[in-house]
Amino acid sequence: MRYIPNSPEERAEMLKTVGLNSAEELFDSIPIGLRIREQLKTPPAISEMELIAGFEELAARNTAAHRPSFLGAGAYSHYSPTIVDHLISRSEFFTAYTPYQPEISQGTLQAIFEFQTLICQLTGMDVANASMYDGSTALAEAVLMAERVTRRKKVITSAAVHPEYLEVADTYVQHYGIELKLAETDAQTGLISAEGLNELDEQTAALVVQSPNFFGCVEDVRALAERAHAVGALLIVAVTESISFGFLRSPGACGADIVVAEGQSFGVPVSFGGPFVGLFATRDKYARQLPGRLVGEAFDKQGRRGFVLTLATREQHIRREKATSNICTNEGLIALAATIYMETMGRCGLQEVAEQCAQKAAYAARSIARLENFSLPYSAPRFNEFVVRAPIEAKELLSRLGMEKNITGGLALSRYYKDRPNDFLVCATETNSRKEIDALVAGLESIAS
Amino acid sequence: MRYIPNSPEERAEMLKTVGLNSAEELFDSIPIGLRIREQLKTPPAISEMELIAGFEELAARNTAAHRPSFLGAGAYSHYSPTIVDHLISRSEFFTAYTPYQPEISQGTLQAIFEFQTLICQLTGMDVANASMYDGSTALAEAVLMAERVTRRKKVITSAAVHPEYLEVADTYVQHYGIELKLAETDAQTGLISAEGLNELDEQTAALVVQSPNFFGCVEDVRALAERAHAVGALLIVAVTESISFGFLRSPGACGADIVVAEGQSFGVPVSFGGPFVGLFATRDKYARQLPGRLVGEAFDKQGRRGFVLTLATREQHIRREKATSNICTNEGLIALAATIYMETMGRCGLQEVAEQCAQKAAYAARSIARLENFSLPYSAPRFNEFVVRAPIEAKELLSRLGMEKNITGGLALSRYYKDRPNDFLVCATETNSRKEIDALVAGLESIAS
Amino acid sequence: MNSTNITKATSHITQNESLIFERSQTGRKGYRLPPLDVEETPLDEIVPASLRRDDDLEGVPEVSEVDVVRHFTRISTWNYSIDLGMYPLGSCTMKYNSRLNEKVARIAGFANLHPLTPEEDAQGALQLIYELQESLSEITGLSGISLQPAAGAHGEMTGVMIIRAFIDARDGAGASANRRTMLIPDSAHGTNPASANLSGFTVKTIRSTADGFTDLDHLRELCAHGDVAGLMLTNPNTLGLFEKNIKEICQIVHDAGGLVYMDGANMNALVGVARPGDMGVDVIHLNLHKTFSTPHGGGGPGCGPCCCTKELEPFLPVPRVVKDGDKFRLDSSRPQSIGRVKAFFGNFGMMVRALAYIQTHGPDGLREATEAAVLNARYVAQGLVSDYDKPFEAQPMHEVVFTDKRQSRKGVHTLDIAKRLIDYGFHPMTIYFPLIVQGAMLIEPTESVGRAELDQFIEAMRSIAREALEDPETVLNAPHSTRIGRLDEAAAARRPVLRWKPKEAASAA
Amino acid sequence: MNSTNITKATSHITQNESLIFERSQTGRKGYRLPPLDVEETPLDEIVPASLRRDDDLEGVPEVSEVDVVRHFTRISTWNYSIDLGMYPLGSCTMKYNSRLNEKVARIAGFANLHPLTPEEDAQGALQLIYELQESLSEITGLSGISLQPAAGAHGEMTGVMIIRAFIDARDGAGASANRRTMLIPDSAHGTNPASANLSGFTVKTIRSTADGFTDLDHLRELCAHGDVAGLMLTNPNTLGLFEKNIKEICQIVHDAGGLVYMDGANMNALVGVARPGDMGVDVIHLNLHKTFSTPHGGGGPGCGPCCCTKELEPFLPVPRVVKDGDKFRLDSSRPQSIGRVKAFFGNFGMMVRALAYIQTHGPDGLREATEAAVLNARYVAQGLVSDYDKPFEAQPMHEVVFTDKRQSRKGVHTLDIAKRLIDYGFHPMTIYFPLIVQGAMLIEPTESVGRAELDQFIEAMRSIAREALEDPETVLNAPHSTRIGRLDEAAAARRPVLRWKPKEAASAA
């Protein structure tokens, strides 16, 4: 096996050195009865050439991967500068472990420190951790953290949070006696409804909203923060499209207590849903309640600056069952990719790309709204996603759009909401050319008529 | 411009620092009349996204790049392990200059030393240089070197040397009063003809042969060496398919005095003809007549081993017009790729891949020979290329094969030999599956009948 | 410090580099976007100013592409990595990460595939997931596989929740309410109790015996109260020892009405040799980022598949990838499922790599890797036993634990030995884990190290042992060869500085 | 040596690594091929044993893939590189090499395209070559372009041969035989005379004036004999000065019946600002691996396009890439051509990168780069003039030359200053070139360096100047921070060891 340095000859000699006659004897401590006799029935060994051919073939069967696409809903197609993938592929980053030995891990540690800083700057918060698995688990952990901070058990979550995020939160909190109450979405605005907010009371640990929400509508976060704080609840803001940070008022500036987000938009491929990177930020006063890893500044005897993993007493390897979370391995390399993306785009680029997304979506929305029998049900301001109401079943419409026009037109909301057969969610980014958008509009028109 | 660190603001400040008011003043030493007034008419600046799209489009118009191919004739499609491209892409190799400062260039220097060693091992020679531009220029330089060594002006070259190599040699030697005499190819064997060899005499500086020759035939190098040495001439052996070193007796073992080769087969893409890498090896006694760079072992005051560029007194930067060659920049990174390839394949792999090429070609030759009205004109043993004589014009036959069967079937010899309309050269490597070969054979049959 | 015994490393010049924020210069740009090709809409019509960002991203760096490339290239050189040499972190299985796997994971048909693509347009990805499930099922001997968990701890949480759901279903809400105890050995990794807690279990700790195994008597005793939902066991355990009584252990737990969860982080000792499913284990997680070589990336991403018995399958997270004839689809209608543990389908990119690993090795190669990994650990164990205290008699599997007992007499402790190892050119082993071994040094060479380097490692450790006797100061002040020395972690935790701030702001704070 | 002035670099641990041959172990394998899928032919039937290899590749290494990856990753860390920082090698234009260019050069449609593909199936590649020719023609102001030469020296040879062919055609064999003199300034790069010699010319050297320009009187004198075929001039010259009399120089040579060849290695000072074609130059070569940022790769590959006037076009190498309507084809039927200088079409992969560079910059960006490059050189010139001898008054263009005159009084020479610069974290400048300047230090920062690093460089040089006075020993023994010290190059040349040999063989030899 070409990945194993020691040749069979060398291994035979080493066996002798350790006093064994055969490789089988290495496993003497495993009861004979538990050792498998015959070979595993996994696929036979193949060469690089064959393997690449096989995977290319599989990939070719993902017919959607090569079409213009308007799918968003939690995973966004943005352009990633070439240097991002190049730099994360440096062996020194990519084949290193979690930086347990700071003297030979400063590269990773400094990068995480920069990541934490950038996330604070974008979210407008005081402190951010080294990453969570993704946005959905970050949200679930935020709810658990709110319970730790407030010692309250009731959590109001907007129904316009990504449905899969809600499912994950349900799974995480089910054994904590936390009840998640849904606040309905206003059918006219597409924002969290007034009735929903009336659920807020002195037992409420947190109000959870997503903005831009799942339907692409931008919530008035400041107003929501006031409502939550009025009853002593925390405001948790979830963001699935992190590019929006370059355009919308930061949750921190609006009074959010915890901000969680999906960082995939920062130069990470959609890659069928993962690996992504969860962003988690909060206020200084809650720093010691944070889940996950934190990197901090430190100095050596000669006063040289370096960085270390810190506040580890929150973590499982020390606190065990009393830890703030069970997370250990997180999404280091993806956080690094996001860091490189953010720094490459920089202060101007992060704003320009966000504005382009908003402009493309505005253009697309305007064009689709003009189509006969198509409408945009929601009135709230939007960033780069919006719901379209079609004259026919959206699932059918979109699959024909794919087959006949080779365009992935968006997400049929019936995937999550059985009662919304004709609605679909359209997302536009800087990667969607005007030509693509016009083709989408023409396609919708021709198929629906 | 994103590749220029200093912002316009910073550059304005720096201009002040150096006492200038405008960038234009930087060019005051250029007479006004010589400065261009208007902008260059080169293409407008575009973004990464646009650039990649544009190049993908161009590449797509190279329709042949994605077909099964049996083209060889000086450029060969072999499988290159993934690590080759990964390792040469390490910034430390790929953005370094020629190793003029050994203390901070040992990576490059050690790699070249290993390259020189491997080339010696494969060619069976004593000493090899750090690379030439390619096989063709290496051959030309070999002829010039033979003249330096022997002080004779007449050179006999086999007519079965790659035609483009012969053209390049012509260009290089034309002003040296060296006459290149062609030794005809035996129409029956495909090897250099007896008559041709009779040209050898006491005025002959060198006999130049290629083996396997342009027609794929393996010359009896030992016998040729004896003939050349008998008249005090050098034997120069050129090799276009370096994979053959893993299978055929090394030129060194056969008595060659200079071996030149094209190293592209060692893990380097065919890339429309370049960059490739020229290999150049000779006997110890001629070391100081070598063109190009040489790396040698050296030690520092504490006796630590390192490597340096050595025997520089042969080179242009010291010897100027008396140098053994004008070469300066060579093919460092490609030589590195070849080194990584040779070391990854190693002792067994270099032999196995060579044998597979020979086996595939033997199978293809056998199958084509069976076809009605097709024949193989040459009787000599072959490695992985052979000439086929078709019943119809080869150019026509091959272009139909391409269009109708999507196979590039080989090289119509009429490209170089107007008098051989029906002959074409077929090459098989380890990358040609049996399926491809069978499709080629079937295609030839159906089109020719 | 220049010990003549240091054969693996030498100091050399490396570049300094400040924080990117300190490099930033107004007006620098590292990007270029295509010009906007649609009519502009006035921003106020898109989103009112009151909801728009108004800080112009104050503080976010402004740098050129060249700045970014040099910044990260430079700081990268401050890291140790697998590609630079042996990385013997016990329990972490730092094996070779093939570049081939990286290449296939980047094939556009995978990288550009959106997770919400309709099934019929994503058949290749679904098939890949399905094939990986099949291989992992064969390797573990467990039929139910979910690739959704993003890491080991996530897989633990999933597995433990499955146990809970199963018991609830089996015993009914009422009865099951009294089964909320999860037994965990004192040697277990911290994620185990944390995951159990996350699933609402009370953790009870099982003692290990003096010779490093689960204490069966204590287990029986704890199982006697009828409140045991399950046991979380690592096998081989975190001491590198195979729990030879595993079958009996499972029996005891099963008899007590509990289920057995196996932490599969140490599967690198078992692949192709023995299967948890055959041992009586009910549910297990794997770390594809350990055993199956997906790169650890300085802290993830990972992938922690949860594998369980047929009996537990109904409780696996949704959606599941299933095969209908020759089509693949997502199955979400599984009423007993514990629910979703992550958006979409898990870390797909890691699955691509893991399948490439399995196909590259083949059955023989998988077993060969296991043999080589165990052999390397044995070789190291034998090489060090003369100089270091080996607290357990039993022969180790893929990793071996030593202690600083002998060296500490001279005041040299595990931390010092680890730091000194850096000067010898090695990444230190895992230290102070497992917690039950005082001054533990857990060494896992993996199969990816050749004999010559193992010998260098053994020689380095022996040399350090000599230094501990003859020249303890050198060891206590190590490392001596690095850009920075030991950092004051206590101070860092006392006044944590967790982000960069502009000078003024910083001093203001 | 730890000078507090060293702000850019610090020593850190790096891995040692032996020669791969010393790592080799019998039986190790780093590859796997698909099984042979055709019936085997007995080897003797393919090639008789007498012609087959019989040494089993004795001595070729046997290593695993992991060995190879660690081997090259480790030794790579011993190199300095552009991505690590400023690389001010005068005359070499070590600018940023964009990864974007690497990506497009690797597109399968380019990388897998065979050079002997029929024209109709390679239209994309031919178009790319054509478009690059057009851009280079616009940039140089010369209409005839051949991309065939593989490097600068190769382009020189091509250009000089074109001059010779032109003169032969113009004057006829007889007369032209008396025009075999090529004039070359004493400041020229060594490749110039070497290339002239390769084309059968006798080289006569032109003096430079005290202020660093071509000596017009000497030029006139040399032109008086009627034997001058041409002049090879570098502009800006190798002292970094623009030959302000270029038009007059060309006039003198033309009047004498000669042609003017310009070495374009220094085009980074002119792109977008001035064009050789407008100066009266007849033929020039470019270094795409300098001015157009194709990576130097530790010694190539390069690409040295030859650009000439309309008049000289007929003599360019064959084949040429031409456009017929909207099709592109190869034109080989050019009777006056000097012939072919390389197999196939030159280093195509470098052409892809260069065109990407041109399209990424656009006209403005190309000029901006030139301005930034010249400004950086000026900035350094100004920063160092107080501490180092600047032999020429004139303002430098993209590079500036200093000497060790002041330092040498203390016995500190250019080589020592260069070596000491390594300790400060910089790659040294070009030293002892041009030859006419005693103790020359030729500094070319390029546009790819930011002000902060330029300031560090200036500070480092000044600090070294101070050390030369106060502590010359430190400078004379530099570098102090590297894995190895200065190597004994004289000894290496005396008894050259140019390849590894197995121990026995080695000692035997």
Ligand SMILES: Cc1ncc(COP(=O)(O)O)c(C=O)c1O
């Ligand atoms: C024994 C053991 N269990 C569980 C884990 C947790 O796995 P992960 O870090 O992927 O969450 C680890 C990894 O550190 C481990 O070593």
Ligand SMILES: Cc1ncc(COP(=O)(O)O)c(C=O)c1O
């Ligand atoms: C002024 C000058 N001319 C010619 C050359 C030769 O170019 P190349 O090394 O590409 O052959 C160089 C490069 O070193 C140079 O600096």
